[in-house]
Amino acid sequence: MSRPEPSHEDFTSRHAPMPIELPFDDEEASTDVDLRTQLVRFVIVGAFSGLLDFGLTILLQYGLDVPFWPAKSAGFILGTTTAYLINRRWTFRAAPSTLRFVAVILLYLVTYLVNTGIYTGLSHLWQETIVYSFLAYVVAQGTATVINFVVQRLVIFRIR
Template sequence: MEAAVEAHPARIGLVTQLFRFVIVGGLAAVVDYGTYQMLLHLGLNHSFWVSVAKGCSFILGTTTAYLLNKRWTFNVQGSATSLAQFVLLYVTTFFVNVGMNALSLHVLPEFAWKVSVAWVIAQGSATTINFLVLRLVIWRHA
């Protein structure tokens, strides 16, 4: 009986999942934004290199989010299938994130917080997609 409980952990409610997702997202955002700013200050702040910096920071933030969301937010053991689905989701949102960042940097007027605002727009777009697909598709039984 106990083995069955471990094989099928208790489902966590939507409000709890959303709350935990926001906490994990905040931590992952700190990793992402901190890495992005560090890389920009190290010299990856010209045209193409801004997207490279954003890509690297997204990967580190995403890895943080995956590991914490899998076990804490959605309480799943994970399988090769969910990992493969997760990778596909994050490849998609990688391009959404980096693309929205580049588009925002292109269309926003020059002002002191332009880079940060572009990062928030990109992050918000990708985060919305991530939560919906994780909850409704990948870890729908969690």
């Protein structure tokens, strides 16, 4: 007796297990979202994810005396994980893909190094206050966000 294949509602081919998915948008996946819509959605998601990132970073750094880079690392992981889960489904409306997920992990590794490096570097140059930490965060996050959007739009969410 053969076992029936597992049923997957949002994709038809078998592949490695995917990360947790959010039921954020029930419409059919499509990479045919125009640039303006993607940019507006990316900014909205980025602002929300940025609040999570910065909030956790400041809580750890100033509330719990965690050093610059571990505090920023934890904030970055929370923010980028949230951003990926929402952007994949809502901003870029892309179907799940193991190749795409691996590409996002590689991109996030690069943006992690850029983001955390800039934040830590500026934190060492400037006086350690919440105002200067916020400015360092804005510069680091702004740089990483531009890299992130360009690579996701032109490369990652074109992967089929």
